[in-house]
Amino acid sequence: MKLAPDEELMLEVRNGAGDTLGVLFDRYHAPLYNFYAKLTGDRTLSEDLVQEVFLRILKYRQSYQPGTPFRAWIYQIARNARVDHYRKTPKHITYEPEMSPPVMPKDAAQESEEAALLHRAMMQMPEEKREILILSRFQELKYEEIARLLGCELGTVKTRIHRAIQELRQVFRQLESGVIAKNSDSAGPKSIPPRRAGNEM
Amino acid sequence: MKCEQVGELLPDYLQGSLNAQQGGVVEQHLMECADCRDEVAIWKKLSILPMEQPSEASRERFEAMLHAYQTGRAEKAESASARGNRAAGWSFINWLRAPVGAVAWSAALLVIGIFAGNYFGASHSGSSDEIAAMRSELTNVRQLVVLSMLQQQSASERLQGVSYSQREAQLDPQVVSALAHTLRYDTSVDVRLAALDALSRHGSQPQVRKDVLDALQQQQSPLVQVALIDQMVEWRDPDAAQRLRNFAQTPNLNPTVRQRADWAVSKLN
Numbered sequence: 188m189k190l191a192p193d194e195e196l197m198l199e200v201r202n203g204a205g206d207t208l209g210v211l212f213d214r215y216h217a218p219l220y221n222f223y224a225k226l227t228g229d230r231t232l233s234e235d236l237v238q239e240v241f242l243r244i245l246k247y248r249q250s251y252q253p254g255t256p257f258r259a260w261i262y263q264i265a266r267n268a269r270v271d272h273y274r275k276t277p278k279h280i281t282y283e284p285e286m287s288p289p290v291m292p293k294d295a296a297q298e299s300e301e302a303a304l305l306h307r308a309m310m311q312m313p314e315e316k317r318e319i320l321i322l323s324r325f326q327e328l329k330y331e332e333i334a335r336l337l338g339c340e341l342g343t344v345k346t347r348i349h350r351a352i353q354e355l356r357q358v359f360r361q362l363e364s365g366v367i368a369k370n371s372d373s374a375g376p377k378s379i380p381p382r383r384a385g386n387e388m
Numbered sequence: 389m390k391c392e393q394v395g396e397l398l399p400d401y402l403q404g405s406l407n408a409q410q411g412g413v414v415e416q417h418l419m420e421c422a423d424c425r426d427e428v429a430i431w432k433k434l435s436i437l438p439m440e441q442p443s444e445a446s447r448e449r450f451e452a453m454l455h456a457y458q459t460g461r462a463e464k465a466e467s468a469s470a471r472g473n474r475a476a477g478w479s480f481i482n483w484l485r486a487p488v489g490a491v492a493w494s495a496a497l498l499v500i501g502i503f504a505g506n507y508f509g510a511s512h513s514g515s516s517d518e519i520a521a522m523r524s525e526l527t528n529v530r531q532l533v534v535l536s537m538l539q540q541q542s543a544s545e546r547l548q549g550v551s552y553s554q555r556e557a558q559l560d561p562q563v564v565s566a567l568a569h570t571l572r573y574d575t576s577v578d579v580r581l582a583a584l585d586a587l588s589r590h591g592s593q594p595q596v597r598k599d600v601l602d603a604l605q606q607q608q609s610p611l612v613q614v615a616l617i618d619q620m621v622e623w624r625d626p627d628a629a630q631r632l633r634n635f636a637q638t639p640n641l642n643p644t645v646r647q648r649a650d651w652a653v654s655k656l657n
Binding site for chain 2: 205206208209212213216217220221224225230231233234235237238241242245272275276298301302305306309320323324325329330344345346348349352353355356359360
């Protein structure tokens with residue numbers, strides 16, 4: 188069975204078949220949630236924002252132009268929803284990551300520690316760099332799609348991705364060396380999260 | 389080749405979209421340059437970050453939103469049915485046919501109430517009223533979702549409903565009264581405390597203050613009692629002092645709570 192393309196479904200929604208939106212919800216709510224969760228580090232907010240996206244799709248369905256790639260359109264709405272949210276509720280600055288990665292398999296303690304560090308490194312990056320990394324690495328958007336989404340040239344997208352990788356690498360390696368130094372200093376158990384590593388540099 | 393030039397190719401290399409010749413050049417460089425190699429390593433390492441999964445309530449919440457929205461639209465279209473709006477047909481029929489749960493029904497009944505109220509309330513609705521109605525539609529739907537979530541079985545979903553209500557700058561009187569009801573009667577202390585927290589942001593509304601004052605008498609949990617007392621002190625409500633004085637006389641009151649009430653009375657006088 189061939190699945191109906193998103194664009195076709197969205198046209199149905201646009202023409203009044205509201206229930207069809209459920210199919211699009213099934214396809215997109217998990218990726219969108221992942222996008223928001225990785226970007227904001229706040230799970231409750233991410234759930235709210237996902238709901239907001241689908242409410243906006245209903246509300247503005249007439250503005251969907253036939254022929255527009257749906258994926259680009261929904262990510263555009265998603266970015267706007269987040270911007271509007273922060274306009275209404277200014278961000279409170281947190282020094283501790285609000286969200287640690289979910290439970291890992293028990294035998295993967297090493298990997299889990301690395302994931303925690305990587306997560307912290309991501310959260311320490313400026314938001315626009317974090318966003319472009321998430322879009323390209325986790326949301327499986329093509330560079331062309333990202334360029335359209337961000338309203339810039341393809342070349343610019345590639346440059347920005349490369350810079351973001353450079354910065355992530357730098358932050359991550361710094362955090363890592365902080366942890367290693369700390370572990371060898373205190374010889375404490377490895378499972379304690381390296382909370383203060385960031386301040387020691 | 390220099391790192392800078394390789395850097396330009398790197399994003400395409402990572403997506404596997406370089407041709408064989410360019411790919412070979414990049415790989416040659418990676419063998420020689422530890423820094424660039426590390427950049428590739430970091431990119432690959434990102435795969436250890438798990439995909440974040442939304443909660444199961446997410447789909448339910450979406451359904452509630454969809455039904456509330458469709459029903460709201462159907463009602464509105466129906467009230468304008470003189471114009472023969474066909475859009476009303478599908479949503480209303482689909483809605484009737486759909487396997488609606490308690491959530492959707494309660495939301496539906498509420499939305500009927502709201503739109504009927506709006507419709508009959510404004511007897512000579514002109515076009516400016518319609519625009520205002522459309523503008524408030526989005527807010528209405530969100531508030532309906534709050535209302536239906538507050539009626540869920542699971543405490544964590546009610547808690548979510550309370551926290552969702554905090555995204556609104558202005559609370560609808562119905563939401564206020566639902567939160568007040570939650571504050572009084574919810575079985576979970578956590579949910580009651582969250583409801584108080586949500587209401588505390590709207591202390592400028594007299595009804596909210598009254599609801600919080602009224603909630604004190606029925607509370608059993610000392611935790612909530614103390615939180616309510618503290619809230620009254622924060623608002624410096626003129627009516628609160630007398631109420632608290634009476635409250636402090638209640639027999640079998642937890643000593644800590646009594647002490648807190650006495651302290652609050654002295655603060656308020």
